[in-house]
Amino acid sequence: MRTLFFLLEKEFRQLLRRKSLLGMLIIAPAIQLIIMPLAADFSVKNVSIVVVDNDHSSYSQRLINKITAGGSFKLAGYVSSYKEALKMVEQDKADLALQIPVNFERNLARENSGKLFVAINAIEGTKANLGGSYLSGIVKDFDDEIRIEWTHDATVDAPQISVASSNWYNPFLNYNLYMVPAILVTLVTAMSAMQSAFNIVQEKENGTIEQINVTPIKKHIFIIGKLIPFLVLGIILFSLGLVLGRIIYHVVPVGSLIVLYGSLVVYLFAMLGLGLLISTYSATQQQAMSLSFFFINIFNMMSGVFSSVDSMPAWAQAIVQTFPPSHFIKIMRTVVLKGSGFSDISNHLIAITIIGLVLNTWAILNYRKTA
Amino acid sequence: MEKVIQTEKLTKRFGDFVACNELSFDVDKGEIFGFLGANGAGKTTAMRMLCGLLKPTSGKASVAGFDVFTQTEKIKMNIGYMSQKFSLYDDLTVSENIRFYAGIYGMKTKNIRTKTQELLNELGLQNEAKTLVSALPLGWKQKLAFSVSIVHAPDIVFLDEPTGGVDPVTRRQFWDLIYHAADKGVTVFVTTHYMDEAEYCNRVSIMVDGVIAALDSPVNLKKQFNADNMEDVFYQLARKAKRSDN
Ligand SMILES: Nc1ncnc2c1ncn2[C@@H]1O[C@H](COP(=O)(O)OP(=O)(O)OP(=O)(O)O)[C@@H](O)[C@H]1O
Ligand SMILES: [Mg+2]
Numbered sequence: 145m146r147t148l149f150f151l152l153e154k155e156f157r158q159l160l161r162r163k164s165l166l167g168m169l170i171i172a173p174a175i176q177l178i179i180m181p182l183a184a185d186f187s188v189k190n191v192s193i194v195v196v197d198n199d200h201s202s203y204s205q206r207l208i209n210k211i212t213a214g215g216s217f218k219l220a221g222y223v224s225s226y227k228e229a230l231k232m233v234e235q236d237k238a239d240l241a242l243q244i245p246v247n248f249e250r251n252l253a254r255e256n257s258g259k260l261f262v263a264i265n266a267i268e269g270t271k272a273n274l275g276g277s278y279l280s281g282i283v284k285d286f287d288d289e290i291r292i293e294w295t296h297d298a299t300v301d302a303p304q305i306s307v308a309s310s311n312w313y314n315p316f317l318n319y320n321l322y323m324v325p326a327i328l329v330t331l332v333t334a335m336s337a338m339q340s341a342f343n344i345v346q347e348k349e350n351g352t353i354e355q356i357n358v359t360p361i362k363k364h365i366f367i368i369g370k371l372i373p374f375l376v377l378g379i380i381l382f383s384l385g386l387v388l389g390r391i392i393y394h395v396v397p398v399g400s401l402i403v404l405y406g407s408l409v410v411y412l413f414a415m416l417g418l419g420l421l422i423s424t425y426s427a428t429q430q431q432a433m434s435l436s437f438f439f440i441n442i443f444n445m446m447s448g449v450f451s452s453v454d455s456m457p458a459w460a461q462a463i464v465q466t467f468p469p470s471h472f473i474k475i476m477r478t479v480v481l482k483g484s485g486f487s488d489i490s491n492h493l494i495a496i497t498i499i500g501l502v503l504n505t506w507a508i509l510n511y512r513k514t515a
Numbered sequence: 516m517e518k519v520i521q522t523e524k525l526t527k528r529f530g531d532f533v534a535c536n537e538l539s540f541d542v543d544k545g546e547i548f549g550f551l552g553a554n555g556a557g558k559t560t561a562m563r564m565l566c567g568l569l570k571p572t573s574g575k576a577s578v579a580g581f582d583v584f585t586q587t588e589k590i591k592m593n594i595g596y597m598s599q600k601f602s603l604y605d606d607l608t609v610s611e612n613i614r615f616y617a618g619i620y621g622m623k624t625k626n627i628r629t630k631t632q633e634l635l636n637e638l639g640l641q642n643e644a645k646t647l648v649s650a651l652p653l654g655w656k657q658k659l660a661f662s663v664s665i666v667h668a669p670d671i672v673f674l675d676e677p678t679g680g681v682d683p684v685t686r687r688q689f690w691d692l693i694y695h696a697a698d699k700g701v702t703v704f705v706t707t708h709y710m711d712e713a714e715y716c717n718r719v720s721i722m723v724d725g726v727i728a729a730l731d732s733p734v735n736l737k738k739q740f741n742a743d744n745m746e747d748v749f750y751q752l753a754r755k756a757k758r759s760d761n
Binding site: 146147149150151153154157158161162350351352354355357358359360361 | 566567568588591592594596598600601602603604605606607611614615616618619620621
């Protein structure tokens with residue numbers, strides 16, 4: 145334990161002495177956090193919609209008014225057939241096509257169900273997809289409205305309009321609310337995996353590791369001494385990110401901070417394990433840099449920061465399951481947006497723990513004191 | 516005489532390459548043992564095996580009474596090592612380096628403070644206690660590294676080319692430190708490329724291409740090879756070497 149104390153003292157001294165590194169570790173993420181959500185803003189504005197109203201009823205009119213009233217959608221026009229509507233989508237004159245079928249009102253009244261068809265322009269995919277989900281939200285609202293009207297009518301069952309709604313936990317589609325937690329994860333990821341790897345490899349390059357190896361320090365103590373400072377740094381960085389997200393984007397986590405920080409520690413355990421593993425395979429900082437960039441790029445591209453993991457092919461999803469950030473991003477989003485507790489995210493936490501155990505065990509076995 | 520290092524046919528292979536071939540020698544307690552050889556002769560490799568940093572391929576060896584195959588952790592408690600590559604932390608100050616190494620060898624906090632003061636006085640570094648090691652001249656770094664490597668009062672200290680790249684006066688001062696340590700009973704196992712330093716040793720072994728070609732006191736070696744100085748002895752042996760790093 146005393147050994148660990150002296151190791152930690154040394155690590156923190158070295159860390160605090162490297163002002164430029166510290167500055168970079170804090171300022172670079174801050175800038176990214178400020179810029180990235182702005183650049184990656186896909187919030188729903190001016191989604192153009194073409195409508196095929198085959199019903200021409202008062203309800204269909206009401207629905208259309210409701211859709212165009214909000215400002216998110218602008219009416220690209222009315223056409224008489226679904227085919228024409230699709231053509232407009234194809235020609236990029238509209239992002240979405242909405243078809244209200246004949247007898248929409250009657251079915252709503254008689255069978256308590258209505259069907260709507262929505263076609264989405266896949267070229268402007270993100271915008272239209274978000275528009276699509278937002279549209280679903282409006283339809284659901286509409287549904288609720290008439291339900292309330294009808295239930296005044298005592299005996300009648302409330303009707304159901306079927307359009308899958310997916311963004312219920314972010315009803316205003318505030319994209320920042322969605323992006324900030326994920327970007328925060330990518331920042332913590334880069335810092336923890338890369339810096340811990342660099343730090344250990346630096347001792348190899350300088351030759352000081354030889355000196356450490358000839359002392360009676362136990363290798364797990366040495367490793368713990370290396371990882372704790374980065375754990376602390378990761379927590380500081382994360383906190384800073386939360387504060388910035390709150391100040392700039394008004395992102396206030398719905399869920400508890402205990403859940404957030406508990407998950408963060410588990411996550412850092414896994415990512416520092418990765419850094420350690422990288423360091424055991426690198427003789428120079430350059431090698432460590434290439435290896436960590438490789439992983440961090442893949443993580444950023446595939447873990448669902450910008451694109452949805454659910455829309456990947458099954459094999460890719462299986463691979464992404466082994467990426468700790470994909471789990472932590474899900475955790476962050478659900479905890480920040482929905483306020484999930486430990487029981488809701490336990491699957492992800494268990495996954496990260498398992499990955500972390502594998503990475504750390506592998507790293508320790510590979511980190512040979514007697515090289 | 517008590518033997519603190521004993522080796523018998525100690526061998527290290529890297530693949531097909533035999534870096535150290537059946538080394539057999541003993542080192543007495545309190546001795547200054549010079550370990551000479553041309554570049555690539557296998558000195559560092561032998562030293563790393565004795566320090567428990569490298570597993571030997573075959574043979575036997577004990578250091579401070581402990582086996583190099585099975586008791587490397589015990590060996591580490593009883594030796595100091597100054598590697599060929601520089602071994603202090605550049606971004607820590609002089610006293611922080613001393614404190615760190617004293618600390619990880621389990622020295623009590625109170626003792627660390629007195630020991631630090633003692634070392635600084637001995638090295639004449641009182642005014643440099645708060646200087647970053649990176650700002651010290653090489654000669655001072657080497658002296659500091661040596662003092663740090665014996666901060667925990669080990670039985671044996673291994674020095675791998677401790678005086679490379681500094682002027683003769685500074686080297687002479689370094690050897691004063693070595694003598695001082697030897698006087699206190701520390702066994703010194705040292706490699707060097709400087710033949711004047713070889714003269715300072717009690718006994719000298721000369722390695723050629725992974726084998727020990729000669730081992731005796733400098734006086735006897737000079738007699739044996741009919742040479743005026745160690746330089747000549749070394750030259751007669753080392754020019755037969757086929758292996759060289761440069
Ligand atoms: N890990 C290794 N793998 C393969 N070969 C090695 C390894 N370590 C050392 N060698 C080789 O073993 C030989 C002896 O190396 P060693 O470092 O022991 O020489 P040395 O006597 O210390 O030389 P120098 O005076 O240059 O320090 C060299 O040819 C070296 O290339
Ligand atoms: Mg060497």
